Amino acid sequence: MDPMQETPIITSRDNAKIKYACKLAGSAAFRQSENAFLAEGLKLCPELAKGTTLKVLYYTERALEKAPELAALPGEHYLIQEHVAEKLAGVQANQGVFAVFEIPQCSVDLLKAGGRYLALERVQDPGNVGTLLRSAAAFGFDAVILGPGCASPWSGKTLRASMGAAVRVPVIEVQSMTDTIALLREKGVACLAAALYNSQLLSAVSQQQPGGVCVVIGSEGQGLTQETVDACDSAVRIPMTDRAESLNAGIAGSVLLWHFRGEGL
Amino acid sequence: MDPMQETPIITSRDNAKIKYACKLAGSAAFRQSENAFLAEGLKLCPELAKGTTLKVLYYTERALEKAPELAALPGEHYLIQEHVAEKLAGVQANQGVFAVFEIPQCSVDLLKAGGRYLALERVQDPGNVGTLLRSAAAFGFDAVILGPGCASPWSGKTLRASMGAAVRVPVIEVQSMTDTIALLREKGVACLAAALYNSQLLSAVSQQQPGGVCVVIGSEGQGLTQETVDACDSAVRIPMTDRAESLNAGIAGSVLLWHFRGEGL
Numbered sequence: 001m002d003p004m005q006e007t008p009i010i011t012s013r014d015n016a017k018i019k020y021a022c023k024l025a026g027s028a029a030f031r032q033s034e035n036a037f038l039a040e041g042l043k044l045c046p047e048l049a050k051g052t053t054l055k056v057l058y059y060t061e062r063a064l065e066k067a068p069e070l071a072a073l074p075g076e077h078y079l080i081q082e083h084v085a086e087k088l089a090g091v092q093a094n095q096g097v098f099a100v101f102e103i104p105q106c107s108v109d110l111l112k113a114g115g116r117y118l119a120l121e122r123v124q125d126p127g128n129v130g131t132l133l134r135s136a137a138a139f140g141f142d143a144v145i146l147g148p149g150c151a152s153p154w155s156g157k158t159l160r161a162s163m164g165a166a167v168r169v170p171v172i173e174v175q176s177m178t179d180t181i182a183l184l185r186e187k188g189v190a191c192l193a194a195a196l197y198n199s200q201l202l203s204a205v206s207q208q209q210p211g212g213v214c215v216v217i218g219s220e221g222q223g224l225t226q227e228t229v230d231a232c233d234s235a236v237r238i239p240m241t242d243r244a245e246s247l248n249a250g251i252a253g254s255v256l257l258w259h260f261r262g263e264g265l
Numbered sequence: 266m267d268p269m270q271e272t273p274i275i276t277s278r279d280n281a282k283i284k285y286a287c288k289l290a291g292s293a294a295f296r297q298s299e300n301a302f303l304a305e306g307l308k309l310c311p312e313l314a315k316g317t318t319l320k321v322l323y324y325t326e327r328a329l330e331k332a333p334e335l336a337a338l339p340g341e342h343y344l345i346q347e348h349v350a351e352k353l354a355g356v357q358a359n360q361g362v363f364a365v366f367e368i369p370q371c372s373v374d375l376l377k378a379g380g381r382y383l384a385l386e387r388v389q390d391p392g393n394v395g396t397l398l399r400s401a402a403a404f405g406f407d408a409v410i411l412g413p414g415c416a417s418p419w420s421g422k423t424l425r426a427s428m429g430a431a432v433r434v435p436v437i438e439v440q441s442m443t444d445t446i447a448l449l450r451e452k453g454v455a456c457l458a459a460a461l462y463n464s465q466l467l468s469a470v471s472q473q474q475p476g477g478v479c480v481v482i483g484s485e486g487q488g489l490t491q492e493t494v495d496a497c498d499s500a501v502r503i504p505m506t507d508r509a510e511s512l513n514a515g516i517a518g519s520v521l522l523w524h525f526r527g528e529g530l
Contacts, residue, residue, distance in 0.1 A: 131513060138509035168508040203530060238523075239530040243433040244403035248396060251519045254512075258503075258520045265468060265504040 007071075009079045010058070013087045017056065017078070021088055021100055028152040035103050037154035040089060042067055044164055045099040049073050051167030053102040060085050063096030070097065103154060106143065106170040108180060113187040114212045115142040116262060121177050121228055122149035122219035123249060129153060130161020131250035132217070132257070136169050140262020143170040147177035147228075149219070177216075181231040184214050191216060191232040193224055194256060199235035202259055215256045220249045272336075274344045275323070278352040282321065282343070286353055286365055293417040300368050302419035305354055307332055309429055310364040314338055316432030318367040325350050328361030335362065368419060371408065371435040373445060378452045379477045380407040381527060386442050386493055387414035387484035388514060394418060395426020396515035397482070397522070401434050405527020408435040412442035412493075414484070442481075446496040449479050456481060456497040458489055459521060464500035467524055480521045485514045 010018060023030050024038040031037050036055060039048050042063060048054070054075040060082055064070055071077070080088070080098075088098045111117065118136045123129050129151040136144050144153075151158055153166045153173075174180045181191045189212035192205070216232055218224030229235060238247065238255055247255075275283060288295050289303040296302050301320060304313050307328060313319070319340040325347055329335055336342070345353070345363075353363045376382065383401045388394050394416040401409050409418075416423055418431045439445045446456045454477035457470070481497055483489030494500060503512065503520055512520075 131516060134509055134512065135516060138503075138505040138512055140506045140508075163510065165509060201530075203526075238403075239526075240403040241405045241527065241530070243405075244399055244430060245428065247399065247403055247519075248515075250513075251396060251400060251516065254516045255519060255523045258523065261468075261504075262506065265466075265506070 007077050007079050009081070010084055011081050013084055015084070018084055018087060021058070021098065024100060025088070025090070025156060028155070031103065031152070031154050035105070036100050037103055038098060038100055039159050040094060040098050040156060041160070042095040042097045044159060045097050046070070046073060047164040048099070048101055048167050051164065052104050054099055055102060056100040058088065058098040060096035067097070075099070104167055104170065106172045108172060108174065108183060110143055110170055110172065111184055111187065113189065114210070115189060116212060116260060117141060117143055117145055117184065117189065117214040118253070118257060119145040119147060119177065119180065119214055119216045120150050121147040121216065121224055122222070123217065124149065124151055125220060125249070126151040126155055126157035127161045128220065128248070128250040130158045132253045133162040133165040133169060133171070135254040135257045137165040139257045140265055141169060141257065143172055145180055146171060146173045147180070148175065177228050178231040181214070181216065181228065185233065188212065189214050193229045193232040193235040194218065194237065194252065195224055195229050195235040196237050197235070199237040201239045202236050202256065203239055205236055207259055209260065213260050215253070215260060217249065217253045217256070272342050272344050274346070275349055276346050278349055280349070283349055283352060286323070286363065289365060290353070290355070290421060293420070296368065296417070296419050300370070301365050302368055303363060303365055304424050305359060305363050305421060306425070307360040307362045309424060310362050311335070311338060312429040313364070313366055313432050316429065317369050319364055320367060321365040323353065323363040325361035332362070340364070369432055369435065371437045373437060373439065373448060375408055375435055375437065376449055376452065378454065379475070380454060381477060381525060382406060382408055382410055382449065382454065382479040383518070383522060384410040384412060384442065384445065384479055384481045385415050386412040386481065386489055387487070388482065389414065389416055390485060390514070391416040391420055391422035392426045393485065393513070393515040395423045397518045398427040398430040398434060398436070400519040400522045402430040404522045405530055406434060406522065408437055410445055411436060411438045412445070413440065442493050443496040446479070446481065446493065450498065453477065454479050458494045458497040458500040459483065459502065459517065460489055460494050460500040461502050462500070464502040466504045467501050467521065468504055470501055472524055474525065478525050480518070480525060482514065482518045482521070
């Protein structure tokens with residue numbers, strides 16, 4: 001940005017750019033058609049800018065005073081008044097920093113022999129999707145596959161829970177989980193369903209999967225669909241004492257990811 | 266309960282028993298002086314009753330219709346009107362089942378050579394304390410030690426996140442973490458601080474700890490106090506790629522607990 005050029009100010013909540021940003025925040029379908037998402041946060045926006053294209057950045061005077069480094073970020077910049085920030089945030093308490101980013105485009109073409117993948121089916125809780133994206137990035141996974149019924153990785157809640165991991169690990173949204181599993185198996189990637197029935201104990205499954213591995217995790221309440229379990233090579237479960245009925249999906253998934261972590265970790 | 270005897274009904278929000286229950290829900294100090302806590306939930310209350318003494322059970326007509334098995338639980342029983350349930354819950358949306366339970370009394374006398382322990386210091390988030398209690402129970406730990414500054418294990422939020430694990434794994438609240446670590450080390454238990462500085466990679470630490478192990482975890486933001494790190498035998502960290510800055514405390518702790526899980530898991 002040219003430092004001599006003054007940052008334009010948006011004073012109206014009805015400004016077309018603000019309405020557009022709010023629509024991105026509220027509608028997964030609109031995000032998909034625009035190939036863009038809105039994020040909020042003094043720390044989160046600069047973090048996301050490292051991994052994907054920042055298109056437009058909005059900040060309040062208050063935020064800029066607290067974090068002058070915002071001015072150095074790429075993209076179009078706009079100063080916004082506090083009441084405009086409240087509209088973007090949907091709540092009064094907000095950090096005064098918002099940005100529209102490009103959704104990184106990733107397809108199943110990325111999937112390859114020897115890769116490490118996490119696939120989620122019907123994981124509806126944005127906190128769990130975010131946590132699992134973060135763990136997948138931390139433990140050296142090559143991509144996360146999101147099947148039907150999952151929380152959007154580009155919603156505010158998921159972005160917060162993932163701490164921006166969605167732009168650091170490729171996210172591939174697919175229509176059919178069984179087709180994707182078939183594709184992975186053709187490439188020799190071992191597809192392991194997290195399921196209780198007919199499953200091996202995780203501690204008995206080798207951490208080394210030279211052909212690659214895809215850990216497939218289902219909904220918090222109902223688990224995976226039977227077709228998805230059937231499409232996989234085999235099923236695994238985390239052994240537990242009888243003092244616990246179950247684990248939270250984010251925890252169980254992270255333990256599975258840790259088990260199959262990348263080499264050198 | 267004598268089935269011939271009719272369950273008394275509480276119709277007033279100002280009933281002394283209701284006020285007492287609300288005070289238990291709101292004050293950690295009162296819970297400690299009364300040695301009792303209040304829990305809410307159609308599934309959670311029966312679950313807790315398996316692990317500790319149920320003193321008083323409150324339910325609405327609606328809840329009893331949905332779960333007639335409530336009538337078979339031990340303790341004193343009271344039917345409550347909906348507006349009384351709202352007072353107990355603090356919110357309108359509630360499941361209409363509440364119970365006062367005895368806090369299981371556990372002390373450092375339980376700590377023994379060869380045991381597996383989790384110790385938390387300044388873990389303030391009730392969700393993280395609850396999650397870690399649940400993982401400790403699932404992975405065969407013998408007790409959880411709560412040092413100063415931790416979220417109360419007997420608050421509503423922690424009880425929900427723990428799914429009742431706090432009565433299935435002994436919880437020992439201690440005043441001094443360094444004294445407790447010294448006591449464990451005297452018994453030959455290896456005390457491992459979760460810390461970044463001067464630490465070994467978890468993958469390089471043997472899962473077998475024949476003398477016993479205590480995993481010590483600190484606050485989400487600041488980690489452990491230096492005195493606590495210094496009191497431990499050594500420090501461990503979870504190896505991560507550079508695509509993640511950190512893990513959520515509940516996730517990181519659960520991965521550590523999984524690594525040091527009980528035999529046969």
